[in-house]
Amino acid sequence: xxxxxxxxxxxxxxxxxxxxxxxxxxxxxxxxxxxxxxxxxxxxxxxxxxxxxxxxxxxxxxxxxxxxxxxxxxxxxxxxxxxxxxxxxxxxxxxxxxxxxxxxxxxxxxxxxxxxxxxxxxxxxxxxxxxxxxxxxxxxxxxxxxxxxxxxxxxxxxxxxxxxxxxxxxxxxxxxxxxxxxxxxxxxxxxxxxxxxxxxxxxxxxxxxxxxxxxxxxxxxxxxxxxxxxxxxxxxxxxxxxxxxxxxxxxxxxxxxxxxxxxxxxxxxxxxxxxxxxxxxxxxxxxxxxxxxxxxxxxxxxxxxxxxxxxxxxxxxxxxxxxxxxxxxxxxxxxxxxxxxxxxxxxxxxxxxxxxxxxxxxxxxxxxxxxxxxxxxxxxxxxxxxxxxxxxxxxxxxxxxxxxxxxxxxxxxxxxxxxxxxxxxxxxxxxxxxxxxxxxxxxxxxxxxxxxxxxxxxxxxxxxxxxxxx
Numbered sequence: 041x042x043x044x045x046x047x048x049x050x051x052x053x054x055x056x057x058x059x060x061x062x063x064x065x066x067x068x069x070x071x072x073x074x075x076x077x078x079x080x081x082x083x084x085x086x087x088x089x090x091x092x093x094x095x096x097x098x099x100x101x102x103x104x105x106x107x108x109x110x111x112x113x114x115x116x117x118x119x120x121x122x123x124x125x126x127x128x129x130x131x132x133x134x135x136x137x138x139x140x141x142x143x144x145x146x147x148x149x150x151x152x153x154x155x156x157x158x159x160x161x162x163x164x165x166x167x168x169x170x171x172x173x174x175x176x177x178x179x180x181x182x183x184x185x186x187x188x189x190x191x192x193x194x195x196x197x198x199x200x201x202x203x204x205x206x207x208x209x210x211x212x213x214x215x216x217x218x219x220x221x222x223x224x225x226x227x228x229x230x231x232x233x234x235x236x237x238x239x240x241x242x243x244x245x246x247x248x249x250x251x252x253x254x255x256x257x258x259x260x261x262x263x264x265x266x267x268x269x270x271x272x273x274x275x276x277x278x279x280x281x282x283x284x285x286x287x288x289x290x291x292x293x294x295x296x297x298x299x300x301x302x303x304x305x306x307x308x309x310x311x312x313x314x315x316x317x318x319x320x321x322x323x324x325x326x327x328x329x330x331x332x333x334x335x336x337x338x339x340x341x342x343x344x345x346x347x348x349x350x351x352x353x354x355x356x357x358x359x360x361x362x363x364x365x366x367x368x369x370x371x372x373x374x375x376x377x378x379x380x381x382x383x384x385x386x387x388x389x390x391x392x393x394x395x396x397x398x399x400x401x402x403x404x405x406x407x408x409x410x411x412x413x414x415x416x417x418x419x420x421x422x423x424x425x426x427x428x429x430x431x432x433x434x435x436x437x438x439x440x441x442x443x444x445x446x447x448x449x450x451x452x453x454x455x456x457x458x459x460x461x462x463x464x465x466x467x468x469x470x471x472x473x474x475x476x477x478x479x480x481x482x483x484x485x486x487x488x489x490x491x492x493x494x495x496x497x498x499x500x501x502x503x504x505x506x507x508x509x510x
Contacts, residue, residue, distance in 0.1 A: 052230050055205050058212040059088035067178070068215060069142060070149035071097040071130040072207075075107065076118065076168065077155040077196070080204025081211075096134050118156045120169050120186060126152035127171035131182060148182075149174035151211060155203065157196040166191040166199060167282065172210055176218050176248045183246030185214055185224070188280045190238040202236045218248055225260050240267040241280045254278050255351060256344050262334055262365055269364035269375060276355040282379045284360065288325040290376055291315045291385035292362070294369075294392075296336040296474055297350050299481075299496050299506060300357060303472050304330075308359070310464040311387035311424050318383050318422065325382075330359040335367055349505045353496050368401055370416040377419070384421045387462060390440050391428050391471065397446045413449065417458040424462040428471045437461050482507035 053061070062068050063085060072082040072095060082098040085091045101107040104117060111125040130150035138148070155168030172185045189206070191199040209228050217223040221244055228239060239261055244252040258270040258278045271281045293307050308328055316322040337347060347363075354361050366372040369386065376384050388396070395401065397409070405411045417423065427436035437459060442450050453459045472491050480488040481500065489497040504510050 052227075053212075055084055055208050055231050056088045058230075059085045059208050060090065062208075062212060062215065063088055063090040063094045065215075066093060066143070067145050067147050068094055068149065069096055069134070069138065069146055070094070070151065070174070071099070071134050072151045073097075073099045073101070073126055073130055074152070074203075074207075075100055075102055075126075075154045077153070077157045077191075077200040077203050080200045081151060081153065081207030084204045084208045096138060097130070118154050118168060120188070122154050123152050123169035123171040123186065126150075126154065127173045127184070127186075131173040145178050147175040147178055147180075149211070149215075151207060153203065153207065155191070155199075157191065157199045158194065159196070165282070166193075168203070170207070170210065172214055173246075174211075174214055176215070181247040183218070183248040184244070185210065185249075186243045186245075187239055188241035190240060190282070191236075192238060193236055198236075202232055205232050206237060221249065221252055221257060222260055225257065225266065226264050228266060234265065238267050240270060240282070241278060243278065253344075253348070255348060259337075259344075259347060259363060262363060268366065269362055272351050272355065272361040274355050274358060274360060276351055276361075281362070284327075285376060285379035287382060288327050288380055289315070289321045289382040289384065290327050290329045290380070291387065292329040292331050292372065292376075293387045294331045294333065294372075297330055297332060297354055298336075298346070298474050299350075299477065299492055299500060300330075300353055301472050301474065301477065301492050301496075303468055303491075305357065305493055306466050307387045307389070307426050307462070310426065310462045310466070311385060313464045314424055314462060315383070315385035315422060321383060326385075328359045329362050330354045331362045331364060331372065333367055334363065334365040337363060346505065349499070349503060353499050356495050356499070357493060368412065369396065370412045373416055373421055382420075386421070386423045387426055388423055388459075389426045389428060390435050390437070393440055393442060397442045397450070409446075409449070413453065413458075417453070423459050425459050426462045426465050427467050429467050430471055432470075434467065478506055482509075484509045 074081060079098055079100055082095065085094055101110050111129050114122040114125060127150050130152060134148050134150060150173050152171045153168060156164060156166060158166050167190045170187045170189060173182045175182055193199050193202060206228060209230050213224040213227045242257050242261060243254050244257060255272065255278055261267045261270060269281055271279050271284045273279045273284065291311055293304065295304055297304060312328060316326055351361050364372065366375060373384060399409050402409045402412045425437050427434050437454055477488045500506060500508050
């Protein structure tokens with residue numbers, strides 16, 4: 041991530057100022073429980089002073105058996121299931137014990153976090169779940185925020201310190217910006233800076249967040265540089281990427297999908313059939329991923345409704361959807377490899393070769409295009425090149441044109457089966473460009489319905505999207 045986050049903004053409150061503001065607000069009162077990365081959130085409130093005005097209880101049920109005794113069994117201790125148990129139990133207790141003795145303007149909260157911080161014994165995945173349940177007005181029903189974070193620092197001590205700052209930002213933001221949840225997201229990394237912590241999932245629910253569209257909130261995580269990618273499952277729900285990819289074999293087709301076309305579907309079908317020939321991957325959890333880059337998403341006149349429509353249509357077609365800011369293919373492969381050691385498949389249109397072999401996209405890499413290709417093709421990654429029909433000729437790996445000084449590189453990749461033809465492809469008689477389809481849709485014509493899946497055509501007509509005449 042490259043965006044400078046918050047640290048240098050003159051109008052950003054310090055962590056101490058935020059913690060003290062909460063401590064001095066007589067209405068806010070609750071519990072903070074943290075497992076696995078010290079008790080840094082609570083420490084920030086104590087350090088700011090006047091914490092007796094905010095904190096009813098702090099605790100770390102670090103031992104697994106003790107944690108089970110308090111919160112009940114959980115399949116995994118660093119999981120959404122566990123943090124929900126913690127959050128709900130602590131909120132119930134603070135309201136039960138203090139609801140009738142605190143002043144009537146009190147609003148109660150519970151903050152819970154469970155983390156797998158850096159271990160001195162192993163190179164483990166450093167991540168965690170955070171849950172916040174809070175009343176936003178006296179006597180109101182509670183509202184909830186649940187997040188998944190990835191800790192990027194090298195030591196457990198640094199990770200714990202960052203999580204402490206993050207927790208204060210979350211609690212302060214939730215109480216003060218709940219009417220504009222985007223701002224809660226925008227202030228999560230105040231006073232923290234980039235490349236220390238990543239938020240790749242967020243979920244708002246409850247009385248004051250009933251109208252929040254969580255898919256847009258997760259998209260906002262990328263816009264605000266809190267993560268590089270977000271995921272949506274086949275039902276269209278936001279999911280944690282690391283959990284979605286765990287031990288599974290992703291096969292990715294990249295596109296704008298505005299709208300999804302018959303060619304997109306044939307790319308999936310052809311790539312899937314060829315990909316699953318490797319070790320019966322279909323039976324071992326292979327998954328179809330439609331990936332949209334942020335560059336594709338923000339191009340043209342697309343808006344939030346446009347984005348949600350693409351997610352809905354693609355999931356109805358049986359795909360998971362991934363939105364990322366990985367413009368270069370080798371970065372996408374590296375991201376996926378973090379979460380799975382299983383085979384990775386990428387279906388690449390031959391029309392993308394102008395981009396794939398354009399050296400300007402590899403500025404900043406010491407080894408330039410050679411380094412990029414080396415990072416794209418290692419360790420069980422399969423790239424299938426989908427042909428296209430241009431000027432009545434089928435263009436594939438045997439006749440695609442690249443710059444003369446790249447021809448030897450292309451030949452090497454083909455001879456060594458790094459790039460292989462999508463052998464099951466059935467390309468249209470001519471290339472289909474989404475820009476042409478959009479013009480046809482917006483003009484009220486009907487010819488476009490023949491070149492998109494039936495479900496897509498029905499969705500566009502029903503919801504009047506992509507400029508379909510109302």
